Amino acid sequence: MSKGAMTLAEGSQKKSFKTDATLVLNGNKEREYVLRTAYDQLSVWKAKYAVNISPFYPRLKASIKEAALIDNEIWVFGIDGTNANHIIDAVTIASQFYQVQPRDILSNIYIKNLNAEGRHEGNLPLLVKLNMSLYEKTTEAIVKACKHFGIQSSINIHVYSSNINPKISKSELHEALKAGGAKSVETDKRKIRHKVGSNNGVDSVPLVSNLHVATLGL
Numbered sequence: 001m002s003k004g005a006m007t008l009a010e011g012s013q014k015k016s017f018k019t020d021a022t023l024v025l026n027g028n029k030e031r032e033y034v035l036r037t038a039y040d041q042l043s044v045w046k047a048k049y050a051v052n053i054s055p056f057y058p059r060l061k062a063s064i065k066e067a068a069l070i071d072n073e074i075w076v077f078g079i080d081g082t083n084a085n086h087i088i089d090a091v092t093i094a095s096q097f098y099q100v101q102p103r104d105i106l107s108n109i110y111i112k113n114l115n116a117e118g119r120h121e122g123n124l125p126l127l128v129k130l131n132m133s134l135y136e137k138t139t140e141a142i143v144k145a146c147k148h149f150g151i152q153s154s155i156n157i158h159v160y161s162s163n164i165n166p167k168i169s170k171s172e173l174h175e176a177l178k179a180g181g182a183k184s185v186e187t188d189k190r191k192i193r194h195k196v197g198s199n200n201g202v203d204s205v206p207l208v209s210n211l212h213v214a215t216l217g218l
Contacts, residue, residue: 002107002154003032004100006091008081008138009114010036012049013070019112023158025213026188035094035105037079037087042066045077065089067097074098081111082137084144091145102149109142111135112160113209115167124166131168132176135159139180139214146218155216157182160192160209173212183217 005021012018018036022028038045045051053068065086067076074097076090091102098105116130139157146155157177163170174185188211 002104003030004034004098004104005031005108005110006035006037006094006105007110007112008037008079009111010038010075013051013075014049019110019160020192021108021110021158023188023192023211024108024156025186025211026190029108033094033098033100033105034073035090035098036070036073036075037081037090038075038077039079039081040077042068042077065093067093081114082134082141084141084148087141087145088148091149103151106142106146106149106151107154108156108158110158110160111138113165113207114138114159127167128169128172132172132179135168135173135176136180139177139182139216143181143216143218146216152218155218157214157216159212159214161212162208163187163210170210170212174214177212177214181216181218182214185212185214187212 007019007021010019021031021034040048053070065076065078067074074094076093079086079090081087091105094105095102114131114134116127116134142157159173161168161173170187177185190211192209192211193207
């Protein structure tokens with residue numbers, strides 16, 4: 001099993017908020033290196049989370065994405081998880097930084113509670129459809145990125161989401177992951193407690209979640 005991992009849609013860099021990239025189905029795995037990606041551009045992210053980090057890891061010529069080294073992990077900013085080219089850029093930066101193969105990073109991908117932005121919170125049926133589409137498109141983008149790097153097997157997407165999440169239930173999440181290219185999805189037996197930072201970068205919400213592991217059919 002790969003000793004590396006990648007996370008999508010990270011927020012705060014605080015330890016209690018970061019996506020746990022060590023859990024696997026009904027167990028755990030130490031990671032030697034993790035690529036963390038954030039949707040926000042670097043300037044927006046710094047302002048939102050009141051972070052002052054210097055020096056920033058220099059941009060690579062192959063990418064226009066900005067990256068920073070935080071707590072000995074590489075972060076890449078401005079990454080839309082539904083865009084395969086963004087994922088390719090981030091993995092290229094991380095694989096050069098860690099001196100590993102793209103497979104070592106893409107073999108285990110972690111996502112925590114993707115949610116369509118707040119305009120549709122009052123329309124739950126619509127929000128569920130949008131969230132299903134978001135997970136489907138993200139899975140499709142991961143599949144495309146893997147094919148770009150010539151990766152043909154052993155790719156797992158780990159999703160933190162409550163089985164009874166009203167914004168996307170267990171069955172709806174599994175349906176979306178399979179529609180995007182997963183050949184199977186299993187749910188961890190454990191209940192997982194973690195904190196999620198709000199979009200304003202200030203508040204946090206304690207959650208009890210479940211871990212769903214999708215295996216891609218490449």
